[in-house]
Amino acid sequence: MSAQADLLELLAREKTAVNFKRDGTSARAAKAASKYAGATFQRILTALRERPMTPDEVSKATGINLLTVRPRTSDLLNPRAEDGRRIAPFIARTGIERTTDCGKSADVLRVTSDEERANWKPGNPTDGGGA
Numbered sequence: 001m002s003a004q005a006d007l008l009e010l011l012a013r014e015k016t017a018v019n020f021k022r023d024g025t026s027a028r029a030a031k032a033a034s035k036y037a038g039a040t041f042q043r044i045l046t047a048l049r050e051r052p053m054t055p056d057e058v059s060k061a062t063g064i065n066l067l068t069v070r071p072r073t074s075d076l077l078n079p080r081a082e083d084g085r086r087i088a089p090f091i092a093r094t095g096i097e098r099t100t101d102c103g104k105s106a107d108v109l110r111v112t113s114d115e116e117r118a119n120w121k122p123g124n125p126t127d128g129g130g131a
Contacts, residue, residue: 040064040072045090045111052094054106073109088112088120 047053047061055073059066076090089112096108112120 040068041076044069044072044076048091048109048111052096052108052110054098054100054108056100056106057098058109077109086122088117090117092116 043062043064044058047058050061053061055069056066058064058073059069062069073091077092079087079089081087091109092112094108094110097105098108100106
């Protein structure tokens with residue numbers, strides 16, 4: 001499946017509504033956030049197409065709250081199909097870390113190429129693959 005088709009599937013099924021840690025408040029928060037997730041994914045990807053950035057830098061560049069950016073970058077790093085199986089990531093770690101405003105290290109992220117996505121295999125620990 002192409003990157004665009006995978007992304008459209010991810011956006012269409014409101015992935016965040018199924019990406020929560022436990023029932024209750026976490027599930028309700030994910031469901032509430034799902035109506036905004038598609039535009040947020042697009043804004044994050046647009047920013048990362050301009051240059052590789054940390055989630056903190058993405059937040060500053062886009063104006064999206066960091067507490068929204070972090071889970072969405074996790075979703076883009078580890079996307080899942082509707083049936084729960086892993087699909088090729090939309091973004092990847094560059095192997096570079098930068099210091100955030102609060103003094104902690106953060107991974108620098110970049111958009112994956114169509115070739116990387118086409119060659120991605122589930123379970124490869126070097127590219128974020130896995131079950």
